[in-house]
Amino acid sequence: MSTEQATSTAHTEQHGLSEKGLKAGSVGLIGAVVIGVSCIAPAYTLTAALGPTVSQVGVHLPAIFLVGFIPMLLVAFGYRELNNAMPDAGTSFTWASRAFGPWIGWMGGWGLVAATIIVLSNLAAVAVDFFYLMLAQVFGNPELADLSSNLPLNIATTLVFIALACWVSYRGMETTKTVQYVLVAFQLLVLGWFAVAAFSHVANGTAFDATAIAPDWFNPFAVESFSAFAAGVSLSIFIYWGWDVTLTMNEETKNPEKTPGRAATVTVLVIVVIYMTVALATLAFAGVGTEGLGAGNPENQGSIFAVLAGPVMGPFAILMSLAILSSSAASLQSTFVSPARTLLSMGHYKALPHKFGKISPSYKSPSYATLASAAAAAVFYVVTRTLSENALWDTITALGMMICFYYGITALACVWFFRAQAFSGAHSFFFKFLAPLLGGVILLVMFVKTAYDSMDPAYGSGSSVGGLGLVFILGMGVILLGVVVMLVMAKLRPEFFKGQVLTRGN
């Protein structure tokens, strides 16, 4: 492409979206599945989300994990339609702005950025836990694992991890294909090993609290209350988060017609099988009791495998530490790309100060936006860690809420943006209207219900500030902060908010 061409397109498309980046398709089915699984990072999501979900729904964990996939699937259909019509690094921000105008669009972007920043801080914290656990396993000295609960040391190590990942991302270094294949294969292998080992403990009568698997575990309607159900679903949205990437890979794949759909299907089958196996193995081995190794023990909620891997896998528990450490470190680095690109897009469309739109001349990465994301993740972690008795648990719950918020907005943006085509055929009706509408409504209902319930100071880990649950403070605080920043930006750079930059509709 010559500069002359590029500049002229930039001029003609000032008010719309710029053209798709062209590139030769390079990913086959297996590659796409590997990408999907690595984006989900099952070893990390399970250790982070399994405990908090059990605390909400108890033995109905498998049911909730299955049900949680439905809104994700419905929303992902809408996501794919939007991505095909308007591929843009700003994703939710850009789409919601085009559909609903600047204010809702801005909040959609904020939701995405907040969710990814929360997950960055959680990823770093999980990586740090397993880092010290691994040191303890390597040197045979359990005291080293306890270093992770030393507050100043924990915060310092986490900040170092965040800074390292930020530096790697800033330098534009990428995880290569080979590394990604190895990481994914290793994760699946270790999770499988964990499940087999847990079941054999159950069979040998050496399990902590052998619990017989019952059909009732798979019945989502047996969950005791709607509150627990909503909380469980918003947590299980988190465990599938990243799966939508497979659906939206088009031009990257060798066969854009078929590969993305097949890859998404295979990915979700792999993930569901591994989630079910590990969830059942954990419940069968440890039960949902609140004592000792029980999955309901608040002590174990933040990172279940940190507690269970040792008793279940014996000396091989170090493999679990390695798997989670490597997958969360890789995710930490690759997840930086997401808020950075959205912030870049917001800077570019004048929804944030100009400097967010900067690209590093040397590394061609979103320079300012990457640094800002790292700073935000660091601040978020320090605040949460200081306020919460169990920061990991509370961040994951707040994260589930945030994902429901911005996915809900995105899904409804799809419905509204394509409203003229909604009844123009069966395909359009289902993918552009019905699926995203249902998905969006479900997620926003979950969001509102979880937000309401989390006001209870006993919610989540039971941390509270001023009589309000910490999860509520975190979730709503982040959204309110977004509103404040938005109003400040509307004063400073009014063009975007007058709809002069990103125009509504087609």
Add this chain to the structure above:
Amino acid sequence: MRYVVGYTANARGRDALNLAVSLARGRGAALDLVMAIPDAGVFNAAHAPAAGYDSYLHRQASEWLDEALALVPADVPAKAHIRSGESDAQTLIDACDEFQADMLIIGATSSGLFKRFTVGSVAGALLHAATVPVALAPHGYHRREALTRLSCGLGDRPGAEELLQVAVSMAKHREVPMRVVSLLTLDGGDSEAAADAARDYAAQRVAAALPGDPSGDRAAAQLADKIEVVVAHGGSVEEAVDRLDWEDGEVLLIGSSRLARSSSIFLGSTANRILRALPVPMIVVPSDYEFKQANHSTSNEPSREAQA
């Protein structure tokens, strides 16, 4: 004659651009400014599809290239191109093939924190794989006038004669005086005798590299008078380089090590150390560059850079 300039929108890119203008002016060459941007790695982005970022990058890159083109003086023809690939070095090598470039010009610094030449990672990679001569602009290079002198670093390795031939014809066509530099690191011993031996050796090589009958070629005859042979001593290569005097408008031509794969550059440890101490640009010529060019051309001229 076309030169590819590996351009980045920072000080390093401007160093390269200045050197490119200077080299082009002495030779009437056209410049191809190439900005390398990374392929969006599909194995990398979690929670965000890669589509879309590319277009920001392209737009930004074309803005940067427009600014760069504005910096090129009117008497030097220049075009700008955006190319993407897995690594910046590979992208630039491919661009050299695409434009059939005769030289690749890049900024060598990794950052401004270190003295003069600190080979950046892209430059380092290029020096191991490029198939055309690579010109490295030192940190803060701002000269844009044509060269005033050409130095050629001489070693006793195989390939020295070919390198001298490249240097001689380059100097001839650029109508600049030439200097042959022999770097001696002496740890005691008889320094005078060693220097004399080196000087004799260099003089012999120069005589061998000059056209057989200089009287038939006026430019060559003029050049033959202007070739100076110097021997630089020092406890280390860096010291030897520091002790030489360098003109502002000078460049040093050196050959790549014999470790190089056929027709690609590999910078030996000596050359690497020269690079760190050198205040002027350096052009590194691939080990059998001449040979490859001779096969493509019916003339006896050693390279296209040297051709009229």
